[in-house]
Amino acid sequence: MMEHQFLSIEQLDQQLKQWNGKHIKIEKIELTDKDEIHMNLTDIAYESHTRRLDQYEAMHTLILNGEGEIQSSQGYQPLPDASYEIPLEDTSLYEFDGEQFLLTTDRGVYRISLES
Template sequence: MNNNYLTVEQFNQFIQQWSGKTIKITKQELGDQDSIIMKLDDISYHKDTRRIDDYEPMHSIHLIGEGTTEIDAQGGVPLPASSYEIPLEDTTQYQFDDIRFSLVTERGTYTIELYG
């Protein structure tokens, strides 16, 4: 597997091409794994300078669309909102291996790939 490291600008350019497609987002954080299936409608970035503590990210990417959280092999439950937030840090590593993106942060790893 060839992991190509990207700048945040390159990541944004590539992920924008997946708008309108169904994606799978897998989050691995503190020994826990969650998976989301989403029809990606749009991507936006946010900056929050009024954080209460360091747990809230200053920067984040919002993947916008309708989706479900996978519970088990039988299916999932709808997302509570039509947006999925990934916190971004100055140290976030953006990787692309021709079929999936990986965002590696101090808190966890997020994998985004086409679904179906």
């Protein structure tokens, strides 16, 4: 097992792209909210929002593309756009421990791991 390490956004991108074609689980943990997403990752993309309307709009967005489903109180629902977006800020932290990625943002923590 690799040791726990902090990553730059470029390192995150390189390592996450190695999971293309694999089934992943994304757990989003916010203050009172927890979502679990299962998806077959096909591609990774980024968007930058240089002209933000307000501070709630993220500076950057990591877009995980692929068919999947999100667990809600009603059970599993298909992802609406076959993608899942994670808002990123310049202050976001990216960590990897050899088995899972942890992305810590102003809004919450996202854990991305391979489905076993």
